[in-house]
Amino acid sequence: MSKTININAEHITRIEGHGNIVVNAIDGKVEKVEWQVPEAPRFFEAMIRGRSYEDIQLIVSRICGICSISHSLVAIKSVENALGIEVSEQTDKIRRLLHYSEQLQSHVLHVGYLVAPDLFGIKSVVPLAGTAKEAFLTIVKAHRLANEWSEILGGRVTHPVTITPGGFTKLPSEQQLTELKETLTNIVPDLMTIVDVVLSVAGQVPDFSRETEYVSLREDKFYSFYDGKIVSTDGHTENVCNWESVANEYVNDQSTSKWAKWHRDSYATGALARFNNNYEQLADVAKDIAQKLGLEKGCCNPYMNSIAQLAECGEIVVSSLKIIDDLLSIGIKQEKFDPQPKKAGHGDAAIEAPRGILFHSYDFDENGICLGGNLCIPTTQNHANIQLDFEKIVPEILDEGEDAVRQKLEMLVRSYDPCVSCSTHMLDVQFIK
DSSP states (O other): OOOOEEEEEOSOSSSBSOOEEEEEEETTEEEEEEEEBOOOOOOHHHHTTTOBTTTHHHHHGGGOSSSHHHHHHHHHHHHHHHHTOOOOHHHHHHHHHHHHHHHHHHHHIIIIIIIHHHHHTOSSSTTHHHHSHHHHHHHHHHHHHHHHHHHHHHSSSSSOSSEETTEESSOOOHHHHHHHHHHHHHHHHHHHHHHHHHHHTGGGSOOOOOOOOBEEEEOSSSSSSSOOEEEETTSOEEOGGGTHHHHOOBOOTTBSBOBOOSSSSOOBOSHHHHHHHHGGGSOHHHHHHHHHTTOOTTOOOGGGHHHHHHHHHHHHHHHHHHHHHHHHHHOOOOOOOOOSOOSOEEEEEEEEETTEEEEEEEEEOTTOBEEEEEEEOHHHHHHHHHHHHHHHHHHHHGGGOHHHHHHHHHHHHHHTOOBHHHHBOOOOOOOOO
């Protein structure tokens, strides 16, 4: 088969935002392989300047409709760190519970709607409604549950309105939590149905591996989604306040998004990174899902990120039920809190968005007016790793032909669950005359 191929895939499908794949090979020699991001910058870091600390989370949640809760929560944490605002244990638990709802919603959406078509060899999820109706309806049911869960705690499905510096404007009732507990308990069999469906086509996951540094948060008491220190599979640990020395963002001429690197030329973040760094803290059901689908700690196959997301769905259900039990055992208390700024200051915070570690930093004056901010999105941190994956896999699969190369590269991009429009960054440019 000829090894001369030319691929120029513009705006690949089933990802958030716009990304291009370019591959040129002549007589078996790869001349060019690029992961390109042409998405327009969105200037959120400019929008927040001069705004009150109370407005920040409401603005930055609009960065993404899929992970708006993560953006809201990490913004709130950064604001509170900057201004010396403390929160109660109850607030912390309800925020974690709200965050879990987004993780489940996003994981089910990604695996069920965006990745599954690749595994079944179809162009979209729509045909599954006819050929695998029961599995399709199970995916829809789990997705709907997560959305309803977000609405109970956040006030609406996306862009939450109940979280505010210092606490919540509206708390869930004990009856709502009791009903949510029952629903979550009943969703476990549905989750296993989704696992079985993926298992039936798991042989379609490409066999590829590249030694990679995986970066995530780690907590002592939890499989980390919400808080913790920055860790990597290379054995490095760093405090969140030093995140800029971890991401080391830089400009790349094939992307309107910045790229990132730590100790190597790239690193990866996301479900597979969390899995590799925090495997011991996973609930048994999550470990069982991983084992059933052939995922082991130390995996360096980026295509298995979607499998790690499924394992995390099991963790999310178990951890959420525990938090609900804790809240119900002591009862929901209407709390008074003082969200007024205690000082001018700088605040850093991190959270695990569904697709990886998310950093927010803000500066405020003594009146709580934002002087500036810096945001680093998970997909920003993954761009360089996608590029290096491309450079390794293309020579390995070149003899499979142009269609197969394109398909596997599109699958590779989708496996990272990229949020491309979120990752584009404002650049301050000085013109020298």
